[in-house]
Amino acid sequence: MDAKTLSDLQFSKILDAASAYCRTSRGQELIRYKQMYMDPQACDAELALVEEGIYCFDLPNPPSLGGVEDMTFAFTAAAKGAVLSPSELIACAKMLSIGAETSHRLEAGRLRIPGLAALFNELKDLSSVAQRVFDTFDDEGRIRDDASPRLAEFRAKALSLGRRVKALIEEMAKSTKLEPILQDDYYTIREGRYVLPVKAEEHRFVPGIIHGSSQTGATLFIEPSQIVEDNNQLKVVLESIEVEERSIKADRSKLLGKYAEDARLLGEAIWRLDSILARSELAKRMEAHRPSIGAPADGLQLSSIKNPILFLLGRNVVPVSVELAGQHGRALVVSGPNAGGKSVTLSTVGLAVAMMRHGIFPAAMPGTVIPWYDQVFTVIGDPTSMEKSVSNFTGQLARLDQIITKVPEGRTLVLIDELATGTEPRKGEALATAIVEALVEKGAECIIATHFDQLKMMASNHPGVKNARVGLDKAGRPSYRLELGESGESNPFDVAAAVGFRKSILDRAKQLVGERERMLEEALANANKLNQELLEEKAETQELRKKLAADKKRYEQELIRLRNEADRLVYEARKEVLQKMKRLEDELEAIAKQAKAEKAGQVQGRRIEVTKKKREVQRDLLAEMAMVENHPTEQLPLADLKVGAKVWVAGLASEGTVMEVAADGRRATVQVGLLKTNVKLSDLRVPKPVSKKSQKSKPVPKKPELDTETVKLTPVDEEDLPFVRSPENTCDVRGMRLDEAITEVDRFLDMAFLNQVPQVMIIHGMGTSALLKGIRQYLKKSPYARRFRAGMVGEGGDGVTMVEVGGKV
Incomplete structure (x- = not known):
């Protein structure tokens, strides 16, 4: 991006606007003389810091850099042995103090602004040095009495002597004896000594030292001999005070000189932070958002961007969206009426690229993507030069020849306003078309503002060229909105009428327009009208598609809900069957116990009856599984039960x-x-064989025929039933404190007891085993836990506890 491009875009106004938000002169210099970033990673890192700067304003205690002066020169002088003045010492201390305070405030918000906080990493905290200097001076910048013990002593002595001398000379000035020989009844100070104004002719009556005379010579200023000794002592004390004050300033200067390099680094961090916060404040005012730096294949995508110069002037700026797809050899032809915003669009695009390359947010909304252009050229404004005999047309050609020659192998953006308009229209139109073709062929990405129809028609026969237009509102005035994909009419007559131009001249101009051109314009107007209707229908179709997509999504969610509900019902039915089988097993066990006390013949009939019921339940369960899930139902033979068998x-x-x-x-x-x-x-079944035929169709297996004579009647413990996890029988307390976990387990067991859930699983994890021990200690006392055990290998091991719900055994 050369100087001509930045000048055409008036980029200096952006830098001035950003620097105006700086609190320090050095921060302003960093912005005004800031160079472009030549590396996309460095540029993106700078944009990230500016974004953090916006967050920084929302901190409870944001940094304040007001009143900081660049005192690096003073630190350097002090390091070389110079004695700084009180004002310089105080300014140096203020720089160190504000730097330390800024570092602390940024560190407090490091979670939100890590990049800004890192600016002050490894910098020394020199607040104690600053405080040492502050303690030396009072609010008016004078050295305090307690700056050193000797200074306090000297000043106290000077004050005592001064009072005594002052009292003596006041007494002499008011003496009636001396009244006739004094010019006035007052005293003054000459050369640091108290004197009386004595008439020149009467000076022999006042013994003492003459320190001068008035301009007329009528008055002599005499130090009376009575106070000469006291004045001598006072003079000595005052000189001692001066020497001590210089010694104090030298000591403080030496202290600051020790940290000259640290102060320089701290100053650089302060100026850098000031320049970042200034750009952040500008972005906040423009409601700008951080742009994304595009990948090599990304196109230009500006989302609702405002022209920053017009915005800073206080104009009501209409945002535009600009899209230039592709990587190489692309052009966007912007057409439309005069004063409709074509030139503003070019300026906005160019400023967006320049601002991003200088670490400043363009005034765009989120979603903005700006490619990393190796070069940006502009052909904007009037290059006319009377001194160099350059016209508007020849100046444009010279600039374009320079651009075509300099187009590099990387990405180049070229912005051209009103190409080849300073010559005969038809030939100029042909020349403009040829220039755009050459630029696109060289791989440049171009945005051209024009009124030429031939340039507008390029979009129909060149795949890399697209149209865009600035339209009119319903009143026929420019809307300043950019519509992509369409070419615009210049409508000079309508624009002229809108600005109040003479109607008679306009009527004559309309008569001069050829019938053929007028017919073409009318056809183009009709085509644009038809296209607008098609766009409206397209928008309605897209809205309908969105609605249909939303309905489809809603129906899919409902289908998922119904399937989940079906799974839940199947689970409930399966649980009920298992519970029924458990009750039958309990009854069989009770019968077995009763058989030991009674004769076998009396119980045999009841045993057979219960066994039949159990078989019926098993048969129903297998049938249900076959109908609902098409699962295998064939009982696994004992001979097939081998390690490795499926x-x-x-x-x-x-x-x-x-x-x-x-x-x-x-x-x-x-x-x-x-x-x-x-x-x-x-509970083991023969798995279904996998085959192409079985994958295509899954027939429902026949209900198994159970051999009533081969079923062995044995009691079944609850542990024999496979434990199937569900929300009703599983309690997960991992991550809870022990007291919270025990409360949750107690509530869970209470619900399980009420719902007659026979066995539950409590998941507590291993961890430090605090939950494991605490929960099992609680279960020993719980009225709901009949018995409990650690989980088996397949259940989770010591990470879970299996609890049989019921009264204590």
């Missing part, structure tokens, strides 16, 4: 692998996904 676990409705078989053959440890669980042989 089996179907009915309780988990999942396929697993046998990892271990119990010695009695009634149980096996099965790996289901990441879960290992102990499963009864009766």
Whole structure:
């Protein structure tokens, strides 16, 4: 981006506006003479700091840099042995104090502004040095009496002597004896000594030392001999005070000189922070947002951006959105009426790129993407020069030839306003078209403001060229809004009428327009009208599509809800069947116990009856699983129960692998996904074979026929039933404190007891085992826990506790 481009864009006004928010002169210099960033990562990091600066204003105690002067020169002089004046010492101390305070305030907000806080990392806290200097001076900048013990002594002595001498000379001035020989009844000070104004002719009557005379010579200023000695002592004391004050200033200067380098680094951090906060304040005023630096393949995307110069002038700026897709060889032709905003659009685009490259937010909304252009050129304004015999037309051509020659291999943005208008219109139009074609062919990305129809028509036969227009409102006035994808009419007659130009001249001009051109304009107007109607229909169609998409999403969510509800109902039904089987097992166990006390023949009938009921329940469960889920129902033969065998676990409705078989053959440890669980042989099924045919269609298996003579009647413990986790039987207290966890477990067990849930799982994790021990200690006393145990390997091990709900055994 050369100097000509920055000048055309009036970029110096942006720098002046940003520097006006600085609190220090050095911060203003950093902004006014700031160079462009040549690296996208460094530029993006600077933009991030400006964004943090906006957050900084919302801190409870934001940094304040008002009143800080650049005293680096004073620190350097002090380091070389110079004695600083009181004002310089105080200014140096203020710089150190504000730097330390700023560092503390940024550190307090480090979570929100880490980048700004890092500016002061590793800088020494020199607040104690500053305080040492502050304690030396009073509010008026004079050295305090307590700055040193000797100074206090000297000043007290001077005050005593001064009072005594003053009392003596006042007495002499009012003496009636001396009244005739005194010129006035007052005393004065000459050369630091008290004297009386004595008439020249009477001076022999006042013995003492003459310290001068009046301009007329009529008055001699005589130090009476009575106070000469006291004046001598007072003079000596005052000189001692002066020497001591210089010694104090030298001591404080030496102290500051020790930290000259630290003060320089602190100053640089302060000026840098000041320049960042100034740009942040400008961004906040313009309601600007941080732009994204585009990737190599990203196009230019400006979202609702305002022209910053017009905004700073207090104008009512209409935001525009500009899009230039693609990476190389693209052009956007902006057309429309005069004073409609074409030139403002070019200025806005150019300023947005320049501001981003200088670490300043363009006045755009979120979503703005600005590519990293290697060069930005402008052909804007009037290049006419009488001295160099350059016309507007020849000046444009010279600039364009320079641009075409300098187009690099990287990305180049070219902004052209009213190309080739300073010559014969038809030939100028052809020349403008050829220039744009050459720039696009060289790979440049161009935005051109024009009235030429041939440039507007390029979009129809060149894939890299798009149209945009600035339109008119309903009253025929420019709307200053940019509409992408359409070409605009210049409408000079309408614009002239809108500004009140003479109607008679306009009428004559309209008569001079050829019939053919007028017909073309009318056709173009009709086409634009038709296109506007199509755009409105497109907008309605898009709105309808959005509505349909929303309805589809709502229906999909409802379908998911219904499926979840169906799963819940199946789970409830399965749980009810399992509970019924458990009750039957309990009844069988009771019958077995009763058989020991009674004759076997009296109980045999009842045993057979209950066994039949159990088979019916099992048959119903298998049938339900077959109908609802199409799961395997064939009982796994004992001979097929081997380590490594694939089996179907009915309780988990999942396929697993046998990892271990119990010695009695009634149980096996099965790996289901990441879960290992102990499963009864009766809950294992033969898995369905996988084949293309079975994948296409899944027939419902036939209900299994149970052999009533081969079923072995054995009582079943609750532990024999597979534990299926659900929200009703699982309580997760991981991450809670012990007291919170015990409260939650007590509430959970109470609900489980009321809902007759036979067995529950409490997940507490391993951790430090504090929850594990505390919860199991509580379960020993809980009236709801009949018994409990640690989880098995497939259940979670010591990370869970399985609780049988009921009264204490």
